[in-house]
Amino acid sequence: MSDRFLLYGANGYTGSLIAHYGVQRGLQPILAGRNSQQLGTLAASLGLEYKAFSLEDTAAVDAALLDVAAVLHCAGPFSRTSKPMVEACLRTQTHYLDITGEVSVFEAIAALDAEAKSLGVMLLPGVGFDVVPSDCLAAHLKAQLPTATQLSLAFQAGQMSRGTATTMVENQHRGGLIRRGGVLTPVEAAWRTRAIDFGEGEVLATTIPWGDVSTAFYSTGIPDIEVYMAVESKTYWAMVASRYLGWLLGLDVIQDFQKRLIIAGAPGPTEAQRAQGKSRFWGEVLDPSGNRRVSLLQCPEGYTLTARTALAIIEKVLAGQVSPGFQTPSRVYGADLILEIEGVMRSDISG
Ligand SMILES: NC(=O)c1ccc[n+]([C@@H]2O[C@H](COP(=O)([O-])OP(=O)(O)OC[C@H]3O[C@@H](n4cnc5c(N)ncnc54)[C@H](OP(=O)(O)O)[C@@H]3O)[C@@H](O)[C@H]2O)c1
Structure with missing residues (x-):
């Protein structure tokens, strides 16, 4: 070979x-x-x-x-x-x-x-970045609590590249996604919020349709999965607004305009930003008896x-x-x- x-x-x-x-x-x-x-x-x-x-x-x-x-x-x-x-x-x-x-x-x-x-x-x-750290965290938590039936994962990241921003623009009008009873289940954008402590105090986080909603089920067999992203409150409110503007955000003309703005920006974080940046992950499992385990990962900048x-x-x-x-x-x-x-x-x- x-x-x-x-x-x-x-x-x-x-x-x-x-x-x-x-x-x-x-x-x-x-x-x-x-x-x-x-x-x-x-x-x-x-x-x-x-x-x-x-x-x-x-x-x-x-x-x-x-x-x-x-x-x-x-x-x-x-x-x-x-x-x-x-x-x-x-x-x-x-x-x-x-x-x-x-x-x-x-x-x-x-x-x-x-x-x-x-x-x-x-x-x-x-x-x-998606999904190695969070997938490993999910598997680690499942090993800590084999009876777990609920998994929540969250991450906190820095600046996006053009490619990531473009991918998000193409999906922004599709709403949210969670897993319930093993089934991928649509929910509205920013469906649920939590205050999550990634290790430096609690911050606002909201649900997003992230890859682990799919993959963590194959890795752990846990039937109920939610993924959260740490957001500033203005981002959260923009996501809430997308519930009502979804039809507009899905239009080619709007997406083309957003993509032109993305192309006019930086290709991604600079070397200095990457060297200084950090990304953080949080995971929680719960079982029907009320047992709970929480673990954290501290990682280099996302890219x-x-x-x-x-x-x-x-x-x-x-x-x-x-x-x-x-x-x-x-x-x-x-x-x-x-x-x-x-x-x-x-x-x-x-x-
Ligand atoms: N999951 C993660 O952890 C993670 C991390 C980083 C990036 N990403 C994803 O990876 C992708 C690339 O990100 P990036 O930051 O590298 O973006 P980027 O700088 O915009 O680069 C995009 C690359 O994809 C190529 N491409 C796009 N559409 C294509 C097509 N139809 N056929 C062939 N090539 C095509 C582009 O080629 P041209 O130059 O010819 O257009 C370019 O090489 C994005 O989808 C982003 O969301 C994921």
């Missing part, structure tokens, strides 16, 4: 960060994407090979995958890019990893579990964390540590995977 991987979307903010950190770790990814000029410049600066092709060019995607053991897919929004790459991975028996956080993408990939298993292919979406978790996982894949079928990070590599990442600390708070 090849010991190389394809990094698709390598010219994006996150893909480029992963390429830079990957080279520092001694990895030699083949850079890929649809922008030949940007890829060529990046590849030359890092001394790497590159291949430019669009995801619509099925033959070119297949040909690029034949040379590698795995793809790390970083071109999003994944609701538009994941399907052609997953299908190509199944055709060429290549392991698939991505950095999505979109519930619909996790669920679409989960539906391919049996086919992937029969082909010996691992499909592991969500190897970044640095994404690069570190994605690369740590790709290194394991290249070393042959794979489990065919649809997977979540903690199911394959365990709840303590996150503790292998530089700059991460976990603490258990008594119930």
